[in-house]
Each structure stands twice: as structure tokens, then as C-alpha cells.
Amino acid sequence: MPEVLSPFVYWAQTESNLTLKVDLKDVKNPDVHLENKKLQFGAQGYGARGLNKYAFTLDFHSAIDPEESHYKVYDRNVDFTLKKKESGWWPRITGMPQKPAWLKIDFDRWKSEEDVEDDDESRDIMEDYPNMYNKLEKEELGYKRESIEGTYEAVGGPMKFCQLMQFLEVMHPMFGYTKGGFVVPLLQVLGRSIILFCMIDAEPRMHTKPVIFYLFLIWSIVELVRKNGTKLSLENRIEDQDLHTYQKTAASKFTAKNTAQHIIMKFLNTSVPLSDRREYNTNWTLAAWL
Incomplete structure (x- = not known):
């Protein structure tokens, strides 16, 4: 078988x-x-x-x-x-x-x-690696809407420092460093300081409000526009001063040349014979202009 x-x-x-x-x-x-x-x-x-x-x-x-x-x-x-x-x-x-x-x-x-x-068990990468996922999402997509609540924690310190530095805008006209009055800058700086230090920094419940994000954003945009306007105005003023200085220098040089030519012509009329005046006159005139 x-x-x-x-x-x-x-x-x-x-x-x-x-x-x-x-x-x-x-x-x-x-x-x-x-x-x-x-x-x-x-x-x-x-x-x-x-x-x-x-x-x-x-x-x-x-x-x-x-x-x-x-x-x-x-x-x-x-x-x-x-x-x-x-x-x-x-x-x-x-x-x-x-x-x-x-x-x-x-x-x-x-x-x-x-x-x-x-x-069958569903895995969520956001729950398994929350810190790594949030960091990657921030690097790839930028800050998300949930980041608005952490605005004060992230930039509250720098904003307070910048606000204190704005008191220099009040001190400069008082000491004569800049032109203009100090009343308007004082009112502006005091108003912002009261809002920032007395109403926001002193109340922890305000730190996570969305209004903080929009307030800081508006303040920053206003300062960017205002500072750039001041910079352009200062540059135009410097250009006008340079143009005025150049015109004064050119006028002084022109006056000096006219004076030198006048002295030379007077010397030729009195010291050079009549037959040689035309030649001397031409040569000295060219020398004076050069």
C-alpha cells in the first residue's frame, strides 16, 4: 500500500x-x-x-x-x-x-x-505625546487660537518693561532733549500704565482673557506706525538741514571766487600795460575760476 x-x-x-x-x-x-x-x-x-x-x-x-x-x-x-x-x-x-x-x-x-x-483601542497622539505634538504643531502651523489664553504669560513681562521705557518720552521734552510738550505723552503713558499694572497685572483672572491678546496687538500696531512716522519725519528734517548747509557752502565759495576775481582785475588795470591787459585778463580770470 x-x-x-x-x-x-x-x-x-x-x-x-x-x-x-x-x-x-x-x-x-x-x-x-x-x-x-x-x-x-x-x-x-x-x-x-x-x-x-x-x-x-x-x-x-x-x-x-x-x-x-x-x-x-x-x-x-x-x-x-x-x-x-x-x-x-x-x-x-x-x-x-x-x-x-x-x-x-x-x-x-x-x-x-x-x-x-x-x-481596537484607539490611540491618540495628542494624548500620548502632548508636549511634542504641541511643539511640532506650533513650528509647522504657527500659534493656534488656544494660544490666546497664554498671551500674558508669554509676553506680559516684555510688555511691562516696554511700558516703563515709555516714560522716557515724558522726560525728554522736560529736559529739553526733544521739542514739544510733555503733557500729551504723560497722559498717554499714564493711561496705559494704569490699565497694564493696576487693572491687568494686579488681577490674575484677567491674565487668560482673550481681550489681553487684542489689547497688546493694538498697542503694538499703534507704536509701530507712530515710531515709523517719527523716523520718517526725522529723516526729512535731516535732509532739509543737509540741503540748507550745502546751499550756504556753495554760496560762500561763489562769493570768495567773485572777490578774488575782482582783486585780480583791479590789479591788472593798475599794474599791467594796456597792450598786455587782454592776455593777462584772460589768464587770471581762468585761474580765478579754477
Whole structure:
């Protein structure tokens, strides 16, 4: 009686299905009998012993649904997808604790109950790495709307320092460093200081209000416009002073040249003979202009 060869069979399961992969190549018209708790398979193909007739019988641990189960023949293997009658995880595929040597685990498809629980558990990167995610989002997208609440904590100190420095605008006209009165700058600086130090800094509940963000933004924009206007006005004043100085210098040089020419002409009229005056006059005039 010829020896019955068994192919390698790889199995895996999910909570509702059982999968089998029969390692046989070039299988044609396999003989398959599927019952509630048994699978019989026989076919000719290329297996571990080359081209031969291979067969196996597998008794399942629990019942399956033959009508909902199916198989498909491929060039390199035969795949079975078997539907469990009752959903659940089987401790083993066979009814007996000892499994055949040709039956192996399909690690490519293998899943356990713990793996499914891990897959079902939703992971949120914002909860797992909150600091890293917020830093990355800030670098890529800039500050978000939620950052408005932390405005005072982030820039409150620099804003208070800048506000104290604005008292120099009151002191400069008082000491004569700049022109103009000190009353208007004093009212402006005092008003902002009362708002910043007495109404905001002294009340911690105001630190997280959105109005702080908009107030600091408006103050900053006003100062940018005002300082740039002052800078342009100062540059225009310097240009006017430079132009006036240049005109005075040019007029002085022109007056000096006229005076020198007048002295030379007077000298020629009194000291040079009449026949040579025209030549001397021309030469000295050119020398005076040069």
C-alpha cells in the first residue's frame, strides 16, 4: 500500500473565522469534503516530496458552518476560509491536544485576542505625546487660537518693561532733549500704565482673557506706525538741514571766487600795460575760476 503524504498546512484564526493554507503548487480539481467538525482534503500537486498525491484529514476543536465556508485554488497554494458557528477564540485548531507534525501556525495571518484588543483601542497622539505634538504643531502651523489664553504669560513681562521705557518720552521734552510738550505723552503713558499694572497685572483672572491678546496687538500696531512716522519725519528734517548747509557752502565759495576775481582785475588795470591787459585778463580770470 503506497504511503499517504500530507502537505504542510498553515492555520490562523480570528474571532469569527478560521483560515487554512495548504502548501501545494499546481493543484487541479482537489477533492474536498467539509463537515461541521471535519475537513478532508486530497489533491495531486507539487509539495515537500515533489509531484505526488497528497491528502489529510483535520478534526476541528469546535463546529464550523460549511455553507458559509469556502476555498480557492491558487498556483502556489490552496486557501480555506472557514466560518465558525459560534464566535470566539479557539485554544487550538484540533480536538486533540497533540497536533499533527504537518500542521503549523501561519504567522503572517496570526492574531490573538490580545492583538485584537490592541487594534481596537484607539490611540491618540495628542494624548500620548502632548508636549511634542504641541511643539511640532506650533513650528509647522504657527500659534493656534488656544494660544490666546497664554498671551500674558508669554509676553506680559516684555510688555511691562516696554511700558516703563515709555516714560522716557515724558522726560525728554522736560529736559529739553526733544521739542514739544510733555503733557500729551504723560497722559498717554499714564493711561496705559494704569490699565497694564493696576487693572491687568494686579488681577490674575484677567491674565487668560482673550481681550489681553487684542489689547497688546493694538498697542503694538499703534507704536509701530507712530515710531515709523517719527523716523520718517526725522529723516526729512535731516535732509532739509543737509540741503540748507550745502546751499550756504556753495554760496560762500561763489562769493570768495567773485572777490578774488575782482582783486585780480583791479590789479591788472593798475599794474599791467594796456597792450598786455587782454592776455593777462584772460589768464587770471581762468585761474580765478579754477
